[in-house]
Amino acid sequence: MSFSEVHFVSDSLKQGVSMAVFMPERGPFGSDAEPPYKTVYFLPGYSGDYSTIITMLGIRKQAELKGLALVMPNGQNGFYIDHPERNANYSKFVGEELIARTRDMFRLSDRREDTYIAGISMGGYGALLNGIRYSNVFSKVAAFSPATNPVTLMSHPEQSGFGIGEFENMFGSAEEFEKSPWNINRLYAEADKADIPELFIGNGDRDIAVDTQVKEFRDVLNKAGVAHTFFETTGNHDFDTWEKMLDPAFSFLAGIPAGTRNSLAIPDMGEML
Numbered sequence: 001m002s003f004s005e006v007h008f009v010s011d012s013l014k015q016g017v018s019m020a021v022f023m024p025e026r027g028p029f030g031s032d033a034e035p036p037y038k039t040v041y042f043l044p045g046y047s048g049d050y051s052t053i054i055t056m057l058g059i060r061k062q063a064e065l066k067g068l069a070l071v072m073p074n075g076q077n078g079f080y081i082d083h084p085e086r087n088a089n090y091s092k093f094v095g096e097e098l099i100a101r102t103r104d105m106f107r108l109s110d111r112r113e114d115t116y117i118a119g120i121s122m123g124g125y126g127a128l129l130n131g132i133r134y135s136n137v138f139s140k141v142a143a144f145s146p147a148t149n150p151v152t153l154m155s156h157p158e159q160s161g162f163g164i165g166e167f168e169n170m171f172g173s174a175e176e177f178e179k180s181p182w183n184i185n186r187l188y189a190e191a192d193k194a195d196i197p198e199l200f201i202g203n204g205d206r207d208i209a210v211d212t213q214v215k216e217f218r219d220v221l222n223k224a225g226v227a228h229t230f231f232e233t234t235g236n237h238d239f240d241t242w243e244k245m246l247d248p249a250f251s252f253l254a255g256i257p258a259g260t261r262n263s264l265a266i267p268d269m270g271e272m273l
Contacts, residue, residue, distance in 0.1 A: 001025050001064040008101065012093035019098070020050040021106060022060055022070040033067030033262055035107035038114040040253055041098065041138075042072045043123030046147075047161075049074045053120070056239040062246045066254035067262030068116075071102050079150065079170060080119075080126025081182050094126065095134030116253045117197075118142035120242055121210065125150065128184050128199075128217075135195045142200040142249040144242050145210050148184055148217040151177055153210065185217060189224045199228035200252040202245035204235035 004021045024033045040063065044053055050072035053059055063070040075090065082089040094117070103110055117138045119127035124146025131141035147153045151174050154167035171177040178186070188196065199221070203214045221228050231248050235241025251258040 001060055003060075004106075006105065010093055010097060012089040012097045014087040017073065017093075018050075019071060019073040019102075020054065021072075021102065022063055023106060024064060024067055024069060036109040036114070037069040037107060038067070038254070039069040039071060039102070039108045039116065040142075040250070041094065041115075041117045042070060043080060043094070043117070043119030043126045044072065044075055045119070045121030045123045046077055046079075048120070048123075057243055057246065059246060062250040065261040066250045066256065068250065068254055069106065069108055071098070073098055075123060075126065077122070079122055079147075079182075080130060081170070083170075090126075091130055091133060094130045095137055099137055112137060112139045114139075116140040116142070118144070118249065118253065119146070120144040121147050121237065124148075125184065129182065129187070131197045131199075132184065132187050132191060132195070133181070135191075135197055138197050140198045140200070140253050142202070142253055144202045144245050144249065145204060145207055145237055146201065146214060146217070147210050149213040150182075152213045185220045188217075188226055189220050191226075193224075193226060196226055198252075199226070200231065200249050201228060202231045202233070202242075202249060204237060204241040205232055206235060207237045207241070209237040 002023045002025060006021060007016060007018045010017045024037055044050060053072060078088060078090045080090045080094055082091045102108055115138055117127045117131050124143035125148060127141050127143050128146055131138045150167060150171060154162045171182060177183055203211065218230055229252060231245060233241060233244045248258040254262065
């Protein structure tokens with residue numbers, strides 16, 4: 001799988017940004033996927049970046065096995081929402097600019113049915129948020145331990161590692177957040193079901209950070225009659241747990257059974273003997 005590290009100045013963020021891009025390889029050790037490629041836009045979590053994801057998870061392997069291109073931008077702790085007052089429009093960056101830029105640079109499919117968004121923790125929230133905000137772009141969402149309710153996550157900064165006042169600085173008051181376009185519980189409850197992408201939600205059964213809010217979000221989906229795949233595995237809010245989610249999540253995105261792979265372009269040895 002080929003790897004590119006790309007740097008450019010973003011119009012949405014008014015600053016230089018970077019991203020990692022992995023493209024399926026053709027040949028004897030690659031997948032048989034053909035361009036234009038199905039693509040996963042994968043959003044890192046809070047305090048992480050694409051180098052962390054690449055180092056700690058076998059995500060490159062999963063993308064190759066499933067025949068998917070993989071794009072990973074950095075989120076800079078912005079929860080992938082828009083801050084027009086700061087010229088920091090992360091939602092617009094993810095749902096519009098990043099799509100246009102990468103499709104110009106690489107041989108990626110421009111079809112909605114071939115374009116997916118995924119992420120971990122803060123990135124899982126960003127994937128669910130922008131998956132519904134840009135449902136005309138993304139047909140599937142895979143959220144790993146998503147921080148579905150930042151009010152709950154950031155209400156005790158001394159315990160969670162967030163800065164004092166960071167929630168208010170980012171989202172406003174809890175009351176303002178409830179009515180805002182960033183409240184994904186409300187967005188999914190009120191959305192037309194025809195506009196909602198296919199959903200995969202992964203969760204660790206001992207996740208001390210987001211377990212309660214993830215299950216509350218699942219209840220919201222169930223009450224609204226929104227179809228989704230819920231995958232629970234053993235583990236906490238950590239990379240060992242997210243590693244267990246990679247195969248089922250990427251299989252879901254690729255539209256193939258879990259535990260399988262896109263056909264590899266390797267000759268059948270039995271036929272060669």
